[in-house]
Structure formats: structure tokens, C-alpha cells
Amino acid sequence: MPPASRPKSVTLQDVARSAGVSPMTASRALSSPELVSQGTIEKVRAAVEATGYIPNLLAGGLKSKRSMTVAALVPVISVPQFLPTIQTLTEELDRAGYQLILGQTGYDHGREAALLNTMVGRRVDGIVAAGLLQPGDAAKRLARLGIPVVETWDMTDRPLDTLVGFSHLKVGSAVAGYFLSKGWQRVGLATADDQRAGLRREGFVSTLGREIPTATVKPPTGVPHGRRALTELLHIDPQLRAVFCSSDGLAEGVLTEAQARGIRVPEDLxxxxxxxxxxxxxxxxxLSTVHIDGAAIGLHAAQLIIxxxxxxxxxxxxxDVGFRIIERASTSSPPR
Known part of the structure; x- marks a missing residue:
């Protein structure tokens, strides 16, 4: 649209003129309604509706030094395991008057740093990250400016600020213990190559006490990656008996490939x-899986950041929200 044909922005002065009040009274009716009469509030709200006025939140934030926004960074928005966390976080922040801005890092450290700098430039009041933020200039800037941060979906004894999560090392170790209790010896691992999946692999292999066939894929993982991973694992060990997958999406692909090959689950694999x-x-x-209470992570994160x-x-x-092993048909002993 050419500049000359753009509609003129409606200002607070226009609202005040329409309501028949002073700009100061109109401002109070919108920002501090307890200071004016109910009749004035209704007139100003009717004027807002009639004029289509949209308050300048940025200007208000500059005065109060609060933007009432919180940024959330996730590796990939479409990953199912993060959705309950984001949903609960959004709902709890909304109840407290905050709005959520969502950013996707794509498992890229450079992208994460760029997003953090952008969010700081947008004057967000706080930041919630799925995972531990990478050390570097961006993280140091957050600490220097005193911007509240909640790291989630991971565990460390030295968080940047606050933390809600669980130990991926312990997850891997617990699953390995489950495999050992079943007596499975010829086992494999289908895993993404991100840092958290790497920790689960480390815990799994450490508890087993030996190296095992491993198929590594790029995140985010899904059915196609799982099918390729099982193909690779069976090439390494055709007598494979059990597979630990770094995500449910990857496991779904393994199940699909097994069924396509006529491999029975759990009788054969x-x-x-x-x-x-x-x-x-x-x-x-x-599917047997490790259950993480993503909604609880979102709730605790919201409470901390607020x-x-x-x-x-x-x-x-x-x-530490911990985790639970859930046994289902894909690993349970078949009936006689």
C-alpha cells in the first residue's frame, strides 16, 4: 500500500475526543480503571470499540520497564513432548497477565544465541528454555542484565538462573535396567544426535556395561528416521532382540519398519x-515409553518465571520432576 493511502493510526486523543473526556482521563480508564467512575469507563470502552483504538503496549512498557511478555525457546515447535509444557506455560502466564512469545532454535546454537539477543531487544520480562542454554555471550548478557530465566527438560546443578527438569542420564540408566531385567542381550539404540539424547545414550550404555549397535539420526525425529534406523540396526545385527529409541516418534518408525518386514513385536523384537x-x-x-510430565514442567516454569x-x-x-517407565505391549511378555 502506498504511504499516501495508508489509514491513519487511531490515537488516545481520538478516543478521548470520542468519549468526551480528557486524554488523561481516557488513559486512566484504560490503565487504572479503579481511579475513575464506572460511567467514564463505559464511555471510554465504547469509544475504543467505535474508533478501533489499539493501545501502544511498547510505550507503556517503556514507562513501567515491564513488557508483560515472556519468551519461550524450543528446539522444534512440532515435537509432541514439548506441547503440554508450552500449553500449560501459556495458560498460567495468561492468568498472571503475561503473553508468551515462542521461538524455535532448530537445535542450532547460533540460532539460539540470535533468538536470545532478539528477545532481549524486545524487552521480554523473562525467558523459558526447553533445554539448557549454551554458554556464550548471549547467556552472559542475560545474567548481566538480570533477566529471569527458567531452563527446562534437563538437569544440572549449575543452572543459569532457575531450572525445572529431570536427569537424562538417569533415564537412560533406568531403561537399561529394565532391559536387563528382561534378560535381553542383543539390544540396539536408535537415537538422535542432540545433547539430551546423547546423555540418555550415555546412561543406557554405561548401565549395560558394553557398547551396542547404534543408529544415529538428525533431530527432529519421526517415522522415516525410525524406519531407516531399524534397517541400519538389523544390518549390524540381524538377531536384534530389543531397541531403545530416543523419542516416541522414532519408536513409531521402528514399529512400522518391523511390521513391514514381518517382524513380530514384542515376540521377535x-x-x-x-x-x-x-x-x-x-x-x-x-508403545512402552518413559513418561515425562510436560504439563508439570510448564506449571513449575510459569510459577518460577512469574x-x-x-x-x-x-x-x-x-x-526435579522425575520420570516414569510405562510398560505396554511393545515390550511386555507375549501370552503363552
Missing amino acids: AVFGFGGADFSAHLNPS ARCRGETVDQRII
């Missing part, structure tokens, strides 16, 4: 996932 995605219970056979944004003291800086 046991398949185990990670993440506790909703669809895992509805696959055929249903408290920190308000300048309140946080007694518990690190919250």
Missing part, C-alpha cells in the same frame, strides 16, 4: 520409546 507422547498408547502394539519477574525470592531454584 521389543521396542521402547521416550517422551510419553499421547499417541504412544494408541499404536498397535501400544515470581522472578515480580522480584520475589525463589526458595527452590532447581525442581
Whole structure:
């Protein structure tokens, strides 16, 4: 649209003129309604509706030094395991008057740093990250400016600020213990090559006490990656008995490839996932997995970031939500 034909922005003065009040009274009716009469509030709101006025939140934020926005960074928006966290985080922030800005890092450290710098430039009040933020200039800037940060979906004893998560090392070790309890010896691993999946692999292999066939794929992982991973694992060991997958999506692909090859699950091959995605219970056979309470992570993260944004003291800086192993048909002993 040419500049000359652009519609003129409606200002607070236009609203005040339409309501028959002063600009100061109109401003108070919108930002501090307790200071004016109910009749004035109704007149100003009617004027807002009639004129199509949109308040300049940035200008208000510059005055109060608060933007009432929180940024959330996730590796990939479409990954099912992060969705309950983002949904709960959004709902809890909304109840407290904050809006969420979502950014996707794509498992790229450079992209993460660029997003952090952009969010700081946008004057967000706080940042929630799925995973641990990478050390570097961007993270140092957050600490220097005192911007509240909640790291999630991981565990460390030295978070940048606060943390809600669990140990991926312990997840891998627990799954290995489950495999050992079943007596499975010829086992393999289908895993993404990101940092958190690497920790699960480390815990799994360490508890088993030996190296195992491993198929590594690029995240985000899904059915095609799982099919290729099982093909690779069977090429390494045609007598493979069980597979631990770094995501439920990857495990779904392993199940699909097994069925295409006529391999029975769990009679011939046991398949185990990670993440506790909703669809895992509805696959055929249903998928054994490590369940993570993503909604609880979102709730705790919201409570921490709201408290920190308000300048309140946080007694518990690190919250471990733990995890649960859920056994389903894909690893259970078949009936006689």
C-alpha cells in the first residue's frame, strides 16, 4: 500500500475526543480503571470499540520497564513432548497477565544465541528454555542484565538462573535396567544426535556395561528416521532382540519398519520409546515409553518465571520432576 493511502493510526486523543473526556482521563480508564467512575469507563470502552483504538503496549512498557511478555525457546515447535509444557506455560502466564512469545532454535546454537539477543531487544520480562542454554555471550548478557530465566527438560546443578527438569542420564540408566531385567542381550539404540539424547545414550550404555549397535539420526525425529534406523540396526545385527529409541516418534518408525518386514513385536523384537507422547498408547502394539510430565514442567516454569519477574525470592531454584517407565505391549511378555 502506498504511504499516501495508508489509514491513519487511531490515537488516545481520538478516543478521548470520542468519549468526551480528557486524554488523561481516557488513559486512566484504560490503565487504572479503579481511579475513575464506572460511567467514564463505559464511555471510554465504547469509544475504543467505535474508533478501533489499539493501545501502544511498547510505550507503556517503556514507562513501567515491564513488557508483560515472556519468551519461550524450543528446539522444534512440532515435537509432541514439548506441547503440554508450552500449553500449560501459556495458560498460567495468561492468568498472571503475561503473553508468551515462542521461538524455535532448530537445535542450532547460533540460532539460539540470535533468538536470545532478539528477545532481549524486545524487552521480554523473562525467558523459558526447553533445554539448557549454551554458554556464550548471549547467556552472559542475560545474567548481566538480570533477566529471569527458567531452563527446562534437563538437569544440572549449575543452572543459569532457575531450572525445572529431570536427569537424562538417569533415564537412560533406568531403561537399561529394565532391559536387563528382561534378560535381553542383543539390544540396539536408535537415537538422535542432540545433547539430551546423547546423555540418555550415555546412561543406557554405561548401565549395560558394553557398547551396542547404534543408529544415529538428525533431530527432529519421526517415522522415516525410525524406519531407516531399524534397517541400519538389523544390518549390524540381524538377531536384534530389543531397541531403545530416543523419542516416541522414532519408536513409531521402528514399529512400522518391523511390521513391514514381518517382524513380530514384542515376540521377535521389543521396542521402547521416550517422551510419553499421547499417541504412544494408541499404536498397535501400544508403545512402552518413559513418561515425562510436560504439563508439570510448564506449571513449575510459569510459577518460577512469574515470581522472578515480580522480584520475589525463589526458595527452590532447581525442581526435579522425575520420570516414569510405562510398560505396554511393545515390550511386555507375549501370552503363552
